[in-house]
Amino acid sequence: MLTLYKKEPDGKLLYAEYWIEEGQVVEHIGTVGTHGTTSRADLPEAYNHEDEFKSDFLKRFSDQGYEEASQQYGYVLLIQYPMKSMTGTKRDLWLKDKASEALISELGWRGLGIVDGHDMGKTANPITEFALNIYCYVVDEKLGIQTIKRVLKETRLDYTRIKIASRELKNDGEYVLKYAAKKAQEFYV
Numbered sequence: 001m002l003t004l005y006k007k008e009p010d011g012k013l014l015y016a017e018y019w020i021e022e023g024q025v026v027e028h029i030g031t032v033g034t035h036g037t038t039s040r041a042d043l044p045e046a047y048n049h050e051d052e053f054k055s056d057f058l059k060r061f062s063d064q065g066y067e068e069a070s071q072q073y074g075y076v077l078l079i080q081y082p083m084k085s086m087t088g089t090k091r092d093l094w095l096k097d098k099a100s101e102a103l104i105s106e107l108g109w110r111g112l113g114i115v116d117g118h119d120m121g122k123t124a125n126p127i128t129e130f131a132l133n134i135y136c137y138v139v140d141e142k143l144g145i146q147t148i149k150r151v152l153k154e155t156r157l158d159y160t161r162i163k164i165a166s167r168e169l170k171n172d173g174e175y176v177l178k179y180a181a182k183k184a185q186e187f188y189v
Contacts, residue, residue: 001017001018001019001093002017002018002019002054002057002058002059002068003015003016003017003068003069003111004016004017004062004066004067004068004069004070004073005032005065005066005068005111005139006061006065006067007069008067012031012032013031013032013139013140014029014030014031014032014066014111015028015029015030015031015032015036015111016028016061016066016113017027017029017111018054018057018116020043020050020053020054021040022140023043023147024040024041024042024043025040025041025042025043025044025053026029026038026039027039027040027170029109029111030111031111031138032110032111032112032139032143033110033111033112033115033140033143034110034111034138035110036110037109049066054165055088059126060118069137069139073139073168073169073170074113074137074169074170075137075138075139075140075141075144075166075167075168075169076116076135076136076137076140076141076166076167076169076175077135077136077141077144077148077164077165077178078133078134078135078136078138078164078165078166078167078175078189079099079103079133079135079136079148079162079163079164079168080131080132080133080134080136080162080164080165081095081131081132081158081161081162081165082129082130082131082161083130083131083132083135084119085129085130086120086121086122086130087120088120088130088132091096092120092132092168094133095135095157095158096118096120096132098155098157099134099152099155099157100118100134101149101153102149102151102152102155102157103115103134103136106147106151107129107136107138107144107147107148110143110147111137111139112138112139112140112143112144112147113136113137113138113144114136114137115135115136116135116136116137117134117135118132118133118134118135119132119133119135120132120133123188124188124189125186125188129188131188133137133189136148137169141166141178145164145166145178147162149162149164149179158180158189160181160182161181161182162179162180162181163177163179163180163181163187164177164178164180164183165177165178165189166178175187175189
């Protein structure tokens with residue numbers, strides 16, 4: 001899979017991506033935050049290997065001003081759920097899998113980004129506290145947070161317990177709390 005982005009003069013961010021699925025090329029193109037359009041076609045016989053298609057795809061969209069995400073401005077969003085123990089319960093493990101699955105789908109289909117892993121354990125809070133952290137890379141902080149909140153609420157994945165913090169990808173600084181389901185909460189990674 002390869003995803004490219006382009007910032008329009010009016011501030012809109014566009015995406016173009018492709019992946020190979022069951023011998024077909026799937027192209028997904030749109031405005032970040034929308035589902036965009038998807039087309040499928042057999043991998044053209046002119047391409048002996050996926051690398052040749054990738055090269056052509058890069059050229060086609062680079063010529064239009066698209067760039068790879070690693071060259072773009074982005075954010076790491078951390079979704080945090082409280083836990084009662086270091087290793088979590090069966091419910092915490094289930095929640096990790098279900099929330100990650102729902103977010104992978106929604107962030108991907110909207111061209112917003114990806115789920116980039118998780119961890120579980122003790123936070124840096126001086127008062128003993130445990131948490132499940134799910135990390136997402138997104139290209140638009142505001143849309144990313146809105147989408148995460150909506151998805152977790154719609155799927156009933158303990159939306160009333162979450163905290164969402166953000167940090168700029170280009171800045172290795174600390175996370176800043178952007179949303180807490182319960183007011184007046186501190187945030188510790």
